[in-house]
Amino acid sequence: MREKPIRVLLVDDQVLMRRGLRKLLEVEDGIEVVGEAADGVEALRIISETRPEVALVDARMPKMDGVELIRRLSEEHPRVAAIVLTTFDDDEYVFGGLRAGARSYLLKDTPPEELVSAIEKTSRDETVLGARSPPASSPSCAGRGTRPSASRAPETRSSPNGRWRSPSSWARAPPTVR
DSSP, X not given: OOSSOEEEEEEOSOHHHHHHHHHHHHTOXXXXXXXXXXXXXXXXXXXXXXXXXXXXEOSOOSSSOXXXXXXXXXXXXXXXXXXXXXXXXXXXXXXXXXXXXXXXXXXXXXXXXXHHHHHHHHHTTOOEEOOOOOOXXXXXXXXXXXXXXXXXXXXXXXXXXXXXXXXXXXXXXXXXXX
């Protein structure tokens, strides 16, 4: 167990989302929200004073999007582990964020306990990928016209020898989400 809480920066252009995440995370003993930013430019401006360990980053934002922010964090602030937290599960955002240096990728409909777990794992240099739902036209959803409601826990990626693979290795050779 950690002695100090995990320092988290929230980066999302939607005020409601940032405030909701703050409320959700403030009740967690092991997490401290140290700042909020509405876009990548603001996040880079406050990062030195807030000193986060983990940044929850939305993929699409004005001024500087999440993928560019994550690329800049990887280069300029490599100690900050980025988690993409977004509504978009298309390959452009998934692999763009991972190639830029994100350690984890979650959808905004992730259950709160899984988000907290992902923050904890990401702070330990583990990678978490939220489960992607199959399209409504997939055989598992045939006749229902909706995505399946069964939630699966995000997966942490490791190599066959049990060691954690770096995000850059699975961005080049995408892991299969089961």
